[in-house]
Amino acid sequence: MSFPKKPGKALDILKNLPRITLANLRPEPGSIKADKRLGRGQHGGNRSGRGHKGQRQRGNRPRLGFEGGHTPFYLSIPKYGYNEGHSLRPQYQPLSLKRLQYLIDLGRVDPSQPIDLTQLVNSRGITIQPLKRDYGVQLVDEGADIFAAKINIEVQRASEGAIAAIERNGGVITTGFYDPISLGILIKPVPFFLRGQPIPKRMLPGQDMVPFYTDAENRGYLADPEKIQQARLALAQKYGYILPDISKDELYHMLAMRKDVRQIFFGLAPGWVVNMSEKKILKPTDEKLLKYYRS
Amino acid sequence: MAASIVCGRTSMFFRSLNEISCSKTLLSANAQTLLLQTASYNPKPLRLKLREPYIPDRSSEKTPDWQKTPRYDRKLFGRYGSASGIEPASLWPNHEQLERIIEDENQWHPPLEVTLKNLQEKERQDTEKRLAKEKLIAANMAKMPKMIADWRKEKRQTKTKMNEEKSRRSKLLAEARESLGQTLDPRNHKFLEMVAELEKEEKTKQKLMKKKQKHEQQAAAAPPPPPAAAP
Numbered sequence: 175m176s177f178p179k180k181p182g183k184a185l186d187i188l189k190n191l192p193r194i195t196l197a198n199l200r201p202e203p204g205s206i207k208a209d210k211r212l213g214r215g216q217h218g219g220n221r222s223g224r225g226h227k228g229q230r231q232r233g234n235r236p237r238l239g240f241e242g243g244h245t246p247f248y249l250s251i252p253k254y255g256y257n258e259g260h261s262l263r264p265q266y267q268p269l270s271l272k273r274l275q276y277l278i279d280l281g282r283v284d285p286s287q288p289i290d291l292t293q294l295v296n297s298r299g300i301t302i303q304p305l306k307r308d309y310g311v312q313l314v315d316e317g318a319d320i321f322a323a324k325i326n327i328e329v330q331r332a333s334e335g336a337i338a339a340i341e342r343n344g345g346v347i348t349t350g351f352y353d354p355i356s357l358g359i360l361i362k363p364v365p366f367f368l369r370g371q372p373i374p375k376r377m378l379p380g381q382d383m384v385p386f387y388t389d390a391e392n393r394g395y396l397a398d399p400e401k402i403q404q405a406r407l408a409l410a411q412k413y414g415y416i417l418p419d420i421s422k423d424e425l426y427h428m429l430a431m432r433k434d435v436r437q438i439f440f441g442l443a444p445g446w447v448v449n450m451s452e453k454k455i456l457k458p459t460d461e462k463l464l465k466y467y468r469s
Numbered sequence: 470m471a472a473s474i475v476c477g478r479t480s481m482f483f484r485s486l487n488e489i490s491c492s493k494t495l496l497s498a499n500a501q502t503l504l505l506q507t508a509s510y511n512p513k514p515l516r517l518k519l520r521e522p523y524i525p526d527r528s529s530e531k532t533p534d535w536q537k538t539p540r541y542d543r544k545l546f547g548r549y550g551s552a553s554g555i556e557p558a559s560l561w562p563n564h565e566q567l568e569r570i571i572e573d574e575n576q577w578h579p580p581l582e583v584t585l586k587n588l589q590e591k592e593r594q595d596t597e598k599r600l601a602k603e604k605l606i607a608a609n610m611a612k613m614p615k616m617i618a619d620w621r622k623e624k625r626q627t628k629t630k631m632n633e634e635k636s637r638r639s640k641l642l643a644e645a646r647e648s649l650g651q652t653l654d655p656r657n658h659k660f661l662e663m664v665a666e667l668e669k670e671e672k673t674k675q676k677l678m679k680k681k682q683k684h685e686q687q688a689a690a691a692p693p694p695p696p697a698a699a700p
Contacts, residue, residue: 296512364515370547372561377578384584396581447560451519452550458561466567 264309266331269300271339272317278325288431288440289327291352295361304358313347315339326429328395337393338409344418346429350395351387353377356438363439367448372458375436375444375467395435443467522549641667 192198212222224231239246277283282297291311294300302308310330318339325345332349340347352360356376359366379387379396387394390401410417420429436444445467447456458464524545525536535541543560545553562570645660654660 298512368517368544368547370543370545370560378581378584381584381587384581384588388585445561447557449547449550450517451548451552454550456557456560460561462564462567463561466571 261307263307265307266310266312267300267302267308268314269294269311269329270314270316271321271336273299274313274327275317275321275323278323285323285325286425286428288428289325290440291328291330291357291360292363292439302357302361304354304361308357309354310352310357313337313340324423324425324429326431328433332393334391334409335413338413338415341406341409341417342413342415344420344423346420347393348395348432349387349392350433351376351379351383352438360438364450367450370447370449372447372467373438373442373444375469376438378435395432517548519548522552524549524553 211218213219221231224233229235239248241247274283277294277297277299278285282299283289283293287293291300291302294311295302300311302311312331313327313329313333313336315333315335318335321339322343323345324343325340327340327345328348328350330349330351332347337347353376355374359374378384384396386392388396390397390405393402393405406417420426423429431440433440438444442448442455443457445458445463448454449456458467522545525532527537539559542553542555546555546557546560551557641664642660645663648663649659
């Protein structure tokens with residue numbers, strides 16, 4: 175941010191200083207650390223910091239965790255199923271409201287358009303790794319007291335405090351499910367379009383997650399809209415704020431934009447092929463294909 | 470857009486002085502001039518390299534097999550579009566492939582109604598099991614006082630029986646000692662003979678007593694029933 179004031183003495187001084195050359199420049203103190211050069215001189219030479227004889231100097235120390243022969247600590251503790259099935263547990267990358275506010279303030283995320291996981295990843299606000307059992311992003315309460323932005327956001331999970339904070343500011347929050355393939359396409363759309371495949375349908379959640387996404391408390395995308403409205407009112411009463419009326423808002427059309435259950439991108443339907451080089455969209459005309467992609 | 474948000478936040482700052490969310494420079498900006506620049510993230514440009522397309526020769530033998538597969542064709546189309554010379558209709562699955570896809574989907578991804586029905590079924594079964602278990606527990610708990618009382622009675626009876634046995638044996642031993650003049654071992658055959666004789670006598674006595682009782686009962690039962698049956 176620049177604040178133009180009347181040019182003062184500083185500018186005069188700057189104008190009279192000599193030109194910048196290599197002789198006038200110096201790196202920031204603490205930025206360049208000197209190399210460690212062994213075997214040179216009084217301090218780097220002789221034993222070169224390796225100690226006196228034995229395994230230490232000769233580089234023959236046993237493996238990490240070895241304790242001389244008795245059962246080491248990491249083997250004496252019995253196993254318990256803490257990590258059992260860890261590769262089958264869905265993980266959700268946390269996104270705090272503080273970070274979201276930071277991104278909006280810096281202009282990296284545009285609140286005048288619906289905020290999606292694609293937008294968050296494009297702004298490098300969050301990193302999702304679908305191959306590491308990430309199933310999306312979850313909104314976390316931290317920063318709920320400083321959050322002040324009216325947005326239409328779609329995440330995969332959200333805590334109650336986060337939902338309250340967003341709705342308090344007149345925004346809309348939805349939780350939606352993306353299966354791993356759809357998630358990979360969502361976070362990196364351009365590489366997907368370069369593959370030349372038609373946009374697939376988004377799959378429905380499995381039996382374990384259907385109760386979560388049909389619940390109005392979690393603002394699930396499969397829930398009843400009336401129940402969601404009731405839940406909004408109940409939450410407003412619980413957290414003690416007046417629920418702003420969205421229908422009278424000027425951005426009502428944007429805030430009411432929601433994706434279809436089978437849709438991955440806004441404005442693109444499953445079955446279409448997007449071509450980046452010619453900037454064209456190809457749509458299928460075969461009835462069976464259309465029936466499949468619309469089901 | 471970001472400016473309006475920032476103004477909103479500065480007003481919040483005025484309201485609650487505890488928040489340190491806004492910096493001082495924004496305050497001064499609001500006070501003096503509304504010259505706020507919007508920063509935006511400038512990502513690195515996408516260097517897609519779409520200018521000189523290399524399209525492999527399908528007919529020659531030198532091109533490797535993987536460059537003749539439909540997957541590679543789709544990638545070529547995705548990168549170069551119509552310049553790749555690939556029929557766009559081949560990007561979508563043909564009818565057989567589509568049927569197979571639909572079959573797989575019906576098997577592995579059932580529609581929402583089916584999942585909801587399964588969930589309801591599971592819930593119903595769980596509640597049924599739970600109710601049955603609770604019923605069983607309640608019924609057994611209702612029986613408990615009686616069972617406790619029975620068990621206590623049993624214990625008391627066995628205890629008294631044991632005491633009786635003990636006292637009987639000691640009496641018999643004392644009698645035997647008196648009659649024979651020496652302390653006998655209970656396992657001794659003389660003692661056992663004496664015990665058997667005594668038991669026989671007792672049995673005959675008891676039989677006689679029972680017979681007497683029966684006669685008395687019959688005599689007592691005969692007169693009362695006729696007067697009772699008459700009215």
